[in-house]
Amino acid sequence: MPKLTLDDLAKIREKTKRLTTIRVGGEYRAKVCVHMGTCGIAAGARTIMNALMKELEEREIHDVLLTNSGCAGLCSREPMATVEVAGQAPVKYVDLTEKKIKEIFEKHVLGGKIVQEYALGIGSEKTDY
Amino acid sequence: MNHANITEILNKYQGDESSLIAILQDIQEEYSYLPREALVQVSKEMNVPLSRVLSLATFFRAFSLKPKGKHSVHVCLGTACHVRGAQRVLEKFERELGLKSGETSEDLLFSLDAVRCLGCCGLAPVVQVGEEVHGKITPAKVTGVIKKYRK
Amino acid sequence: MAEMAKEKAYRIHLMVCAGTGCVSNNAFGIKAALEREVKKQGLENEVLIVTTGCNGFCERGPLLVVQPGSIFYQQLTEKDIPHLVEEHFLKGRPVKKLMYTPPKEKTPVPVLSDIDFFKKQVLIALRNRGLIDPEKIDEYIARDGYKAVAKALTEMAPEQVITEIANSGLRGRGGAGFPTGLKWQMVRNAPASNGSLKYLICNGDEGDPGAFMDRSILEADPHSVIEGMVIGARAVGASEGFVYVRNEYPLAIKRMNIAIEQARDYGLLGNNILGTGFDFDIKIVRGAGAFVCGEETALIASVEGRLGEPRTRPPYPAQSGLWEKPTLINNVETWANVPIIIDRGAKWYASIGTLTSKGTKVFSLVGKINNTGLVEVPMGIALREIIYDIGGGIPGGKEFKAVQTGGPSGGCIPKEQLDLPIDYESLTAAGSMMGSGGMVVMDEDTCMVDVARYFLTFTKDESCGKCTPCREGTKAMLDIITRITEGKGTEEDLTLLEDMAHAVKDSSLCGLGKTAPNPVLTTLRYFRNEYEAHIRDRKCPAHVCRQLNVYTIDENRCLTVGKGCDLCRRNCASDAIRGAKNEAHRIVQEKCIKCGVCYDVCNFGAVKVD
Ligand SMILES: Cc1cc2nc3c(=O)[nH]c(=O)nc-3n(C[C@H](O)[C@H](O)[C@H](O)COP(=O)(O)O)c2cc1C
Ligand code: FES
Numbered sequence A: 001m002p003k004l005t006l007d008d009l010a011k012i013r014e015k016t017k018r019l020t021t022i023r024v025g026g027e028y029r030a031k032v033c034v035h036m037g038t039c040g041i042a043a044g045a046r047t048i049m050n051a052l053m054k055e056l057e058e059r060e061i062h063d064v065l066l067t068n069s070g071c072a073g074l075c076s077r078e079p080m081a082t083v084e085v086a087g088q089a090p091v092k093y094v095d096l097t098e099k100k101i102k103e104i105f106e107k108h109v110l111g112g113k114i115v116q117e118y119a120l121g122i123g124s125e126k127t128d129y
Numbered sequence B: 001m002n003h004a005n006i007t008e009i010l011n012k013y014q015g016d017e018s019s020l021i022a023i024l025q026d027i028q029e030e031y032s033y034l035p036r037e038a039l040v041q042v043s044k045e046m047n048v049p050l051s052r053v054l055s056l057a058t059f060f061r062a063f064s065l066k067p068k069g070k071h072s073v074h075v076c077l078g079t080a081c082h083v084r085g086a087q088r089v090l091e092k093f094e095r096e097l098g099l100k101s102g103e104t105s106e107d108l109l110f111s112l113d114a115v116r117c118l119g120c121c122g123l124a125p126v127v128q129v130g131e132e133v134h135g136k137i138t139p140a141k142v143t144g145v146i147k148k149y150r151k
Numbered sequence C: 001m002a003e004m005a006k007e008k009a010y011r012i013h014l015m016v017c018a019g020t021g022c023v024s025n026n027a028f029g030i031k032a033a034l035e036r037e038v039k040k041q042g043l044e045n046e047v048l049i050v051t052t053g054c055n056g057f058c059e060r061g062p063l064l065v066v067q068p069g070s071i072f073y074q075q076l077t078e079k080d081i082p083h084l085v086e087e088h089f090l091k092g093r094p095v096k097k098l099m100y101t102p103p104k105e106k107t108p109v110p111v112l113s114d115i116d117f118f119k120k121q122v123l124i125a126l127r128n129r130g131l132i133d134p135e136k137i138d139e140y141i142a143r144d145g146y147k148a149v150a151k152a153l154t155e156m157a158p159e160q161v162i163t164e165i166a167n168s169g170l171r172g173r174g175g176a177g178f179p180t181g182l183k184w185q186m187v188r189n190a191p192a193s194n195g196s197l198k199y200l201i202c203n204g205d206e207g208d209p210g211a212f213m214d215r216s217i218l219e220a221d222p223h224s225v226i227e228g229m230v231i232g233a234r235a236v237g238a239s240e241g242f243v244y245v246r247n248e249y250p251l252a253i254k255r256m257n258i259a260i261e262q263a264r265d266y267g268l269l270g271n272n273i274l275g276t277g278f279d280f281d282i283k284i285v286r287g288a289g290a291f292v293c294g295e296e297t298a299l300i301a302s303v304e305g306r307l308g309e310p311r312t313r314p315p316y317p318a319q320s321g322l323w324e325k326p327t328l329i330n331n332v333e334t335w336a337n338v339p340i341i342i343d344r345g346a347k348w349y350a351s352i353g354t355l356t357s358k359g360t361k362v363f364s365l366v367g368k369i370n371n372t373g374l375v376e377v378p379m380g381i382a383l384r385e386i387i388y389d390i391g392g393g394i395p396g397g398k399e400f401k402a403v404q405t406g407g408p409s410g411g412c413i414p415k416e417q418l419d420l421p422i423d424y425e426s427l428t429a430a431g432s433m434m435g436s437g438g439m440v441v442m443d444e445d446t447c448m449v450d451v452a453r454y455f456l457t458f459t460k461d462e463s464c465g466k467c468t469p470c471r472e473g474t475k476a477m478l479d480i481i482t483r484i485t486e487g488k489g490t491e492e493d494l495t496l497l498e499d500m501a502h503a504v505k506d507s508s509l510c511g512l513g514k515t516a517p518n519p520v521l522t523t524l525r526y527f528r529n530e531y532e533a534h535i536r537d538r539k540c541p542a543h544v545c546r547q548l549n550v551y552t553i554d555e556n557r558c559l560t561v562g563k564g565c566d567l568c569r570r571n572c573a574s575d576a577i578r579g580a581k582n583e584a585h586r587i588v589q590e591k592c593i594k595c596g597v598c599y600d601v602c603n604f605g606a607v608k609v610d
């Protein structure tokens, strides 16, 4: 028996590729940007970020880009996040909680449907990368 | 000198004659030079004439027949370093250490050698002391480098 | 194989350069600081720290590239790290002051691919640079690594592999530029006498002083070399390979060892590779510090445990090499090009470069140039583009004088030829050669006679002494040039030098002697006026040849600015300086041995040289 078959090699490639796509700027189905200025962090942006990391990990999703940015200038509505599904305008969500972001992830990021209830505005800004 | 060490090195290569150079490299690494007794032992146990062992030991730059200092200072005189003033860096080391290139201090603390390219040409001029590489060296920085190792 | 475990994903990858240049600039200190701060900010589940091989822009080390987005941070110190981690990774605000700002400009350029140094580069041999951890085989595989080997072993006949390499137009990157496909065919055709053994060698001796491409490939992407070798072994029918690495490259040896172990673990080396029934394994051989051992026949001798002396060819190693068996020897960079050619096809590769020189070449761009580092450019690019667009020109507002390519076997190309396209033929026509890829830039402060003397000193020292023209010829030429640099040369010396250069070129045994006169011949050809200045005017225009310099002290400056600091007198080796503390100093010319120490030590610019 060979130690590694062609199939095994392909599997290793696929898996590691997924884990390292962010190094080479592959295709993303969506970008989520959590606003993490001092105000955002104080308002609980870390919880939002952690919740998103957990979603990605549990669902083994590698084509959603998770980034953060500084203060979005609307400190009273923190925590905030911007979701940008490929080919669509970015949507800003405000007053987030862990529960809300999970719902947004499920419906908007994966399902492509904007969660109007939590959204502040559409097409307000582009994420950095 | 510990004969067991040499024997251990020799055993690793199981008398394979094509490994002569590798054996000498291991001895050089262990003692920082090739002690005469070690060469004699190699010649005997490998069953090759001492003259052949000696010719290898003198042909290659990596080998030294004299003990080296605790800190071996290698000043790069590769092309990149040369055009960026390495010669003056070497001279400064010679003055500061009171050694000529190729010599070892009496207290066996330093030895000084000029070498040809350490492969960090982007940081020329380059000096290597032991394992540590110092880049963008000027004659003015030499005193500081030496101080670091003179404790 | 067992079901693969779920692997953790991170949203930020920090690519820390751990090439030799950056390591000497405290890259590991930076890495430790990053680990500390990431933990402190509670980001350890979001941020992954990766160590990579040389990123190329060594001048600016230590370096960190943040992914996604390729944000390029440079010249980092440990003190910068807490702020960087908090601002960029926690709060998402990239830190401008740690980014690269081109000389003479004010705004930083955040993204790596927007920086001039990287813009014109085309990465083929260095395709994985900065993107993988060289000690992790999976990361190489993710970059389509070992895909070519699978193809060559399962879908292609050995002849097809050779045809593909031949059609790609790949030529040896170790110096001479011999067509790789042709060499492979020769080894394949060679009858394997007594037994069926054939050998493979990777030449990683990299003797050109001022070049570090091969080192960088071995350190940053060792699997690309291994994969190339497995493909080559299959094509020519070899069962055992050797990687010969220069003794001065401990990190390269370490990384190569790890890579070989991992490839064996995965069954990509050893018996029955990928279940195809093909067997091949690789050993590392450490060089022992002799330039001539880069020459293939000398290298083979030293792998056999003999003195590293070249022998006459033919027979070529392809016919009778290691232990008199047919042996395929290629350079590190040549090997690294092989997998991607097989993977992407000869046609793709041949579409890059010029008619006779295909693909790219890696150069180590060093010397008197702003952006020193490692660059990979398509063949045919103009010298000017490398020096000014990528290299950022000459530091300190000085004027470009020449660029030296090909190391001790090459020559100096003057500024009149800045538009020369870089390919094998043009460089040879200019009197130099491609060589292995050293590119040493020289400015107005470089003396070309001194450069010729430098290389002759090198070749004289490194001549193995076996053949007379090389041993005696280099020495005689060096004597003449030394005489000239000391102001004792005559007009006849130039003719003598030229004649001797041609004689050594024509009658030496191996490439070392045959090419040793090149630095002399090119400097004579392009910079004869500098030789003449040394001979007629007894002057070194660049003030490098110290025996021709006259050192004096500006007494006024010494007294008023330096307050007669007395440093020069105390350092003078020949007691040639008169004066005392708080007094103006002066040099007694008759006693001066022109060592230049006073000039070096004076902190006030009071010592003048003419
Ligand atoms: C004096 C001398 C030194 C050489 N040094 C090297 C070297 O350091 N690295 C290298 O790859 N080839 C070197 N070569 C070229 C080798 O002999 C050989 O041509 C080369 O390894 C073949 O590989 P390639 O066809 O892939 O270039 C040297 C040749 C001579 C004459
Ligand atoms: S020339 Fe000095 S390190 Fe290469």
Ligand code: FES
Pocket (backbone or CB within 6 Å): C017, C018, C019, C020, C021, C022, C023, C053, C054, C055, C056, C057, C058, C059, C061, C063
């Ligand atoms: S070593 Fe870091 S860029 Fe070359």
